[in-house]
Amino acid sequence: MNSLKILLIEDNPTLARQTGEFLEGHGWHVDFASDGELGLQLALREIYDLILLDLNLPGIDGLDVCRELRQRAQFTTPILMLTARDAFADKAQGFDSGADDYLCKPFDPRELALRCRALARRRELHRNDEICIGALRIHRRRREASRDGQPLKLTTITFNILWELACAFPEPLSRGEIVHRIRGDSPPDSDALKSHIYSLRRALDRPFSCPMLKTISNIGFKLEQPGAH
Numbered sequence: 230m231n232s233l234k235i236l237l238i239e240d241n242p243t244l245a246r247q248t249g250e251f252l253e254g255h256g257w258h259v260d261f262a263s264d265g266e267l268g269l270q271l272a273l274r275e276i277y278d279l280i281l282l283d284l285n286l287p288g289i290d291g292l293d294v295c296r297e298l299r300q301r302a303q304f305t306t307p308i309l310m311l312t313a314r315d316a317f318a319d320k321a322q323g324f325d326s327g328a329d330d331y332l333c334k335p336f337d338p339r340e341l342a343l344r345c346r347a348l349a350r351r352r353e354l355h356r357n358d359e360i361c362i363g364a365l366r367i368h369r370r371r372r373e374a375s376r377d378g379q380p381l382k383l384t385t386i387t388f389n390i391l392w393e394l395a396c397a398f399p400e401p402l403s404r405g406e407i408v409h410r411i412r413g414d415s416p417p418d419s420d421a422l423k424s425h426i427y428s429l430r431r432a433l434d435r436p437f438s439c440p441m442l443k444t445i446s447n448i449g450f451k452l453e454q455p456g457a458h
Contacts, residue, residue, distance in 0.1 A: 233257040233278040233349055238268030238294065239311065240286050244334075248281070251338040252345070265289030272298055277306050278349050281341075284312035284323070292326045299327035307348040311336070324409060343400060351396040360395045363454040365433075365441060367395050376437060387429040394442070394452045401443075401451035426450065 235252060239245040240263050249259040260275070262268035265286040272280055272294075280298070284291035295308055307329045312319070315333040323331050329351075330344055360367045367374045372388055374381040383391065390407060408422055426442075434440040439455035 233345065234276070235259045235279045235281060235345065236262065236268065236271055236275070236277045237281045238262045238265065238272075238286065238291070239281070239283045240264060241283075248338065248341070252342065255342060257345075263287075265291065265294045269294050269297055272306070273302055279345055280306050280308045281345075282308055282310050282328070284310060284314060284319075292322060295323070295326040295328055307351070309341075309344060309348060311341075347397055347400040350398075360392075360398075362395060362398055362441075362452060363456075365395070365452070365454075367392060376433065376441075379436065381432045383432055384425075384428065386425050387432065390425055390429055391433065394450060398452045399454075401445045401449050403449040405449075407449065 233255075235257055237245060237249055237252075237259055239248065239261070242263070245261055245263070249261060252259050260271060260277075262271055266288045268280075268282070268286070269289060282291045282294060286294070289297075291310060291312070295310070298306070298308065308327060309330045309332060310323045310328045311332055311334060312323070313334045314320075320331050329348055332341060332344060359369070364377045365374070366376075369392060372385075374383060374388065374391060381391075393407060394402060404422055430440070430442050433442055441452050441455065443451050443453045445451055
């Protein structure tokens, strides 16, 4: 992946330094802001590939920074919230304010790097209406999908799940992330999701010799390109 330009808004100087050094070790450029006001100014003035945003900030807190950016920013930059708040209500608030992802402290910096890559990749993919993964083609605006040239019969929800998995490719999505992206703030319904995944797998994989939809134990689901290994 090309070098990313990242804005890290974090008031803990030790965590900011450690996180910044780790990300810069990947060849990425990191700008720092230690409070919400400075972070908001930088995010509105500069163009970033990704914003890492702490919730508990002096002055303007992370939720308000996120809302302001979504209302005022010229570009829709992916926002990953970093916070010690791990309750469902806190996560719902974060997503409601416009966040694209949520990572609880303490976190493994390697996971942070994976999420940064996935969000940056998703941003690039969303600039186009079509995603191609091997023989799989998905056209968002026409809401059509095909594999090996054969149209896939998908419901609205199974199409949405397939699109989100394609945007995250090759990373997995947890069950909770899938539910949030297709249902918003509705509480997770594992039985309903299980049914939708079954329908998606039947449409995407059953007619073909190699499956693309993989179940990742204790995590969720991902798309895999046949023959890529």
